[in-house]
Amino acid sequence: MARRPSAHYVCQSCGAVFPKWAGRCESCGAWNSIVEEAVEPTATGGAAPRRARGAKVAFVSLAGTAEPPPRIGTRMAELDRVLGGGLVPASVVLVGGDPGIGKSTLLLQAACALAAAGRRVKYISGEEAVDQIRLRARRLGLDAPGLEIAAAINVTDIAGTLENEPDVALVVIDSIQTMWLESVESAPGTVSQVRATAFELIRLAKQRGFSLILVGHVTKEGALAGPRVLEHMVDAVMYFEGDRGHQFRILRAAKNRFGATDEIGVFAMTDQGLVEVPNPSALFLAERRGNIAGSAVFAGIEGTRPVLLEVQALLSPKSGDSAPRRAVVGWDTSRLNMLLAVLEARCGLKLHGMDVHLNIAGGLRVLEPAADLAVAAALVSAATGKPTHAGAVYFGEIGLSGEIRQVAQVDARLKEAQKLGFDAAFLPRRIARGTTRLVAPEGLHLNEIGHLGDLVALFGGTDGEEA
Helix, strand or coil: CCCCCEEEEEECCCCCEECCCCCECCCCCCECCEEEEEECCCCCCCCCCCCCCCCCCCCCCCCCCCCCCCCECCCCHHHHHHHCCCECCCCEEEEEECCCCCHHHHHHHHHHHHHHCCCEEEEEECCCCHHHHHHHHHHCCCCCCCCEEEECCEHHHHHHHHCCCCCEEEEEEECHHHCECCCCCCCCCCHHHHHHHHHHHHHHHHHHCCEEEEEECECCCCCECCCCHHHHHCCEEEEEECCCCCCEEEEEEEEECCCCCCCEEEEEEECCEEEECCCHHHHHCCCCCCCCCCEEEEEEEECCEEEEEEEEEEEEECCCCCCCCEEEECCCHHHHHHHHHHHHHHHCCCCCCEEEEEEECCCCCCCCHHHHHHHHHHHHHHHHCCCCCCCEEECCEECCCCEEECCCCHHHHHHHHHHCCCCEEEEECCCCCCCCCCCCCCCCEEEEECEHHHHHHHHHCCCCCCC
């Protein structure tokens, strides 16, 4: 007698499985994310059959003779930079981002560029009708008659169609949360459907040799919706970041089997779609005003690219008996709290009774600890009311004892500052043994700082020297 299908409960945010329903997921803490999903019984109701003896696995030498597969350029330099040089045949890329951030726009532009270059590209949308895709392409001024588009959600139909299509270079699925497989008894977007449909599409891409790009929705915390196993199934994971109040969009690689994982691509959203920004530093600093207290320029590194950003800080007395507020945009709040504690404990600044507002202008989120010195300079400038030197850049990591620690790629940071017309740089003191002497670019004066107190002294010294 056949066994009836059983059921289990799966969290749609993290993929955790539970024997019964609960209002809150114990694994990720999400509320109302647990959904009942059916489990198909095995063909035999008894014990699992004994496995037959497996075939012998063949091992080969690491030194192979095959050449690496040629990459397919997307004709978008910023996208190729993040991909590691272009699309790799038979690779799978997962692109995530907030709704309306520009994921579909970017991929439609890339698909049209490849199709215009003579490649066979198929764009499959589960969220828009064909006429909607055509309307968007017309609005963006895209002209690629060779691009093949379709509106479909049944993965069985999609796979059956692609298996009979020769010489396909790229397939775009927008989005994986809308795909549906008949053999899985759950709604589109559930963990089971996302996992099963992605596996079928990835298997087909590896078998047929075309590049596959999957668009993924994100949760309110910014993580890709669905099970984290989806990130392990693909070759590259990229997040499309940016505040819709800013024109800049950042494409950041979180995983890449064929390139670096810390590269970023910078785009600007315009009426004609996403436009590449080859020199983001100049645009990030375009609206900067000098001689303003609470502002400092950070010389950062994003992947292999140096980027200059403006760090803005504002201090105001807290109101009433409430706890002081810490409002941060584009940086880590916990790191700001640590830096404020170091300024109080090691440098004597009294900031515990102040509301602190910190902003990285331009919409880029800074992750590297080298921004500590620039943030500290902005905070001290806001606290003392003395502006930083308008032609100076800052970079360096700050330790709990107040020491300024070394950071990587100093030469690239200094060259970018010199190229944009800055005349001074504040950086960590080079005291490590065996450290080669740093040669400053022409016209750039180096100010080496060993302790955070030295920076504070520049703002609060009796001689009134500017930092």
